[in-house]
Amino acid sequence: MTPEIRPLVAGNWKMNGTRESLNELKAIAAGIGALSEKIDLLICPPATLLYVATALVTDSPLKIGAQDCHTAKSGAFTGDISAEMIADCFGTFAIVGHSERRTLHGEGDGLVRAKAIAAHEADLTAIVCIGETEAERKGGTTLDVLNRQLAGSVPDGATAENTVIAYEPVWAIGTGLTPTVEDVREAHAFMRGELVSRFGSKGAKMRLLYGGSVKPSNAKELMSVVNVDGALIGGASLKSADFLAISQVYAEISA
Numbered sequence: 001m002t003p004e005i006r007p008l009v010a011g012n013w014k015m016n017g018t019r020e021s022l023n024e025l026k027a028i029a030a031g032i033g034a035l036s037e038k039i040d041l042l043i044c045p046p047a048t049l050l051y052v053a054t055a056l057v058t059d060s061p062l063k064i065g066a067q068d069c070h071t072a073k074s075g076a077f078t079g080d081i082s083a084e085m086i087a088d089c090f091g092t093f094a095i096v097g098h099s100e101r102r103t104l105h106g107e108g109d110g111l112v113r114a115k116a117i118a119a120h121e122a123d124l125t126a127i128v129c130i131g132e133t134e135a136e137r138k139g140g141t142t143l144d145v146l147n148r149q150l151a152g153s154v155p156d157g158a159t160a161e162n163t164v165i166a167y168e169p170v171w172a173i174g175t176g177l178t179p180t181v182e183d184v185r186e187a188h189a190f191m192r193g194e195l196v197s198r199f200g201s202k203g204a205k206m207r208l209l210y211g212g213s214v215k216p217s218n219a220k221e222l223m224s225v226v227n228v229d230g231a232l233i234g235g236a237s238l239k240s241a242d243f244l245a246i247s248q249v250y251a252e253i254s255a
């Protein structure tokens with residue numbers, strides 16, 4: 001955590017979730033209670049559930065976001081959704097540059113940056129994902145990768161309000177593996193330094209999430225690391241009990 005930065009616990013449901021999953025969403029909303037006094041909570045369901053999800057949580061502090069957005073406001077882009085459409089569904093966040101988009105859809109830093117700009121123009125907060133592959137870590141180039149992706153993917157107009165950075169080592173996603181606390185500390189300190197040197201006080205206040213196999217059992221040691229201001233959770237966010245348990249850990253540390 002970073003003193004004076006309000007943590008964000010975000011769930012990315014990826015391509016998981018049907019109407020039945022809305023029961024988990026309702027359980028999360030119902031279980032937030034006092035957690036929202038200390039932390040922000042966000043769920044990014046698949047686009048098919050976006051509108052109904054926001055409609056279900058209107059009386060809850062739970063925020064709803066999307067997993068991606070196109071760079072254009074509208075047009076002939078079959079299968080895509082725009083940041084405007086997300087905002088029209090009352091979504092307030094968009095994940096951009098997730099490693100699954102970078103790897104499986106060939107998205108590079110320039111495109112990720114353009115998507116973040118599109119999100120900002122629609123008044124969404126962009127969660128810009130970065131992180132090294134296993135080969136890059138083994139090759140000792142982790143910080144070079146983070147440097148390149150931060151410089152290339154984060155737009156010049158980024159502020160602490162409109163941008164969140166998520167560090168997700170690709171090899172830790174969905175594998176049950178996590179970096180050591182020291183590795184997380186090093187990566188997040190590096191990112192903070194880069195952001196402060198580029199954005200000044202705005203960079204000092206930007207939220208830096210850790211993502212990759214976060215579970216209730218490891219949330220405390222990850223969240224206790226300086227400059228870790230929350231989590232981006234995949235698998236464990238599909239179960240309301242796990243998502244709330246992780247959120248509880250973060251709220252206690254922030255108390």
Ligand SMILES: O=C[C@H](O)COP(=O)(O)O
Pocket residue numbers: 012098168172173174175176211212213214232233234235236
């Ligand atoms: O966006 C979330 C991440 O890819 C982490 O996924 P995971 O928690 O299933 O490892």
